[in-house]
Each structure stands twice: as structure tokens, then as C-alpha cells.
Amino acid sequence: VQQLSGMLKELFQRARLEKPGQVDPRAAKFTLSLLEAMYDRSGTGYIKTRSAAAALIALSGDNLLAKYRAFFDFYAIPDGKKALITPGALRSLLTDLNQIPAVVGESCTLSCVEIATHSCFLGVLDSAVVEEKFLSWLRSEPALLLWLPTCYRLLATEMVSH
Numbered sequence: 001v002q003q004l005s006g007m008l009k010e011l012f013q014r015a016r017l018e019k020p021g022q023v024d025p026r027a028a029k030f031t032l033s034l035l036e037a038m039y040d041r042s043g044t045g046y047i048k049t050r051s052a053a054a055a056l057i058a059l060s061g062d063n064l065l066a067k068y069r070a071f072f073d074f075y076a077i078p079d080g081k082k083a084l085i086t087p088g089a090l091r092s093l094l095t096d097l098n099q100i101p102a103v104v105g106e107s108c109t110l111s112c113v114e115i116a117t118h119s120c121f122l123g124v125l126d127s128a129v130v131e132e133k134f135l136s137w138l139r140s141e142p143a144l145l146l147w148l149p150t151c152y153r154l155l156a157t158e159m160v161s162h
Contacts, residue, residue, distance in 0.1 A: 001045045004052055005032050031056075038099040050074050054096040064152050068138045072131050084128035090117050094144060101147050108144055116144040 008028040016023040024030070035055060039047040057070045075093045076083035085093075094113045101107055120129065120137045129137075141149055 001032070001036065001040065001047055004035065004047055004049075008032055034103070038103050039096075048096075050092070051096040051099070054093060055100060058097055058100055058148060061155060064138075064149055065135070067148070067152075068135050069131070071138075072134050076131070076134075077128070079128070082130060084126075084130060085120075085134050086128045087117050087121060090120055090134075097145060097148070106147070112144050116142045 005028070008031050012023055012027045012031075015027075016025070035047055035052050036043075038055060039051045053074050054071065057067050057074070060067065062070075071093055072083070072085060075089045076085050077089060091113055094116055098107055098113060119142055120134070124133065138145070
């Protein structure tokens with residue numbers, strides 16, 4: 001948590017330099033508090049780097065495809081010249097992402113994670129999927145992650161003026 005705190009301070013300090021007046025000086029503290037509520041409820045002082053990265057990616061203002069590719073990069077396992085998502089890695093990603101709605105009481109059960117994992121690997125003969133298949137599955141908006149494209153669409157509509 002201490003290392004993460006330092007990284008968040010640096011991240012938001014850079015953001016303040018790039019966009020003066022648009023970043024709250026308490027952003028690092030608030031973000032760390034949110035990450036602790038999601039991933040360190042028992043107060044151990046430990047948060048997995050991948051979990052924190054997944055949350056930061058999901059909550060970023062980037063477009064959906066960029067977010068999906070970043071998820072793949074963080075959770076994929078190298079396999080020679082390509083990287084693959086295994087069912088275990090996908091379960092880990094979905095469990096981490098499920099903590100975001102859980103912090104506001106909107107989580108899903110562990111069986112939802114299993115159903116979503118199964119749907120990604122439906123019809124797949126191998127024990128892992130390539131990035132293209134993973135992205136295609138995410139674009140189909142699995143129920144467990146429906147909140148992610150919905151939040152993105154809400155954010156995108158804020159920029160529209162008539």
C-alpha cells in the first residue's frame with residue numbers, strides 16, 4: 001500500500017502538470033482509499049499490483065478498446081511469440097474487476113465469474129485464448145462486465161453538446 005501510495009502521488013502530480021487546475025490535490029489519497037476499500041478490506045497493507053492496475057485501467061477515461069487491450073497485457077501469459085489468456089488468468093481479472101461494483105454493493109457471486117469465464121472459452125479447443133478472441137468476447141458485453149461499457153458511454157455523453 002505504501003509503494004502504491006507513492007506511485008499514485010507521482011501519477012497525479014504528473015497529471016496536475018499536464019492539466020493544471022483539473023486534478024484535485026487529494027486525488028492520490030482518494031484513489032488509494034478506494035483501492036484499499038476494494039482490495040484490502042482486512043487492512044493487511046497489501047494490494048496486488050495487477051488488481052490495482054485493473055481498477056485504474058477500468059476507471060480511466062480511456063476508450064474501451066484501449067482498456068480491453070490493457071487488461072489483456074496485464075493478465076495474459078507469454079507463450080512463445082504470442083500471449084494468451086488462460087481460464088485462471090481470466091478468473092483473476094474478472095474477480096479483480098468485480099471488486100469495483102462490489103465497493104458500492106453491486107457485486108455478483110463467484111458463480112457469475114465462472115459463467116463469464118465459461119462463456120469466453122465456449123467453443124475454444126485450446127486451454128487459452130489469443131488477444132483477438134479475448135477482445136471479441138469483451139466486445140460482446142458479458143453480463144458480469146456490463147457496467148464497464150455503460151460507464152464509458154455515460155462518460156462519453158458528457159462530452160457531447162447540442
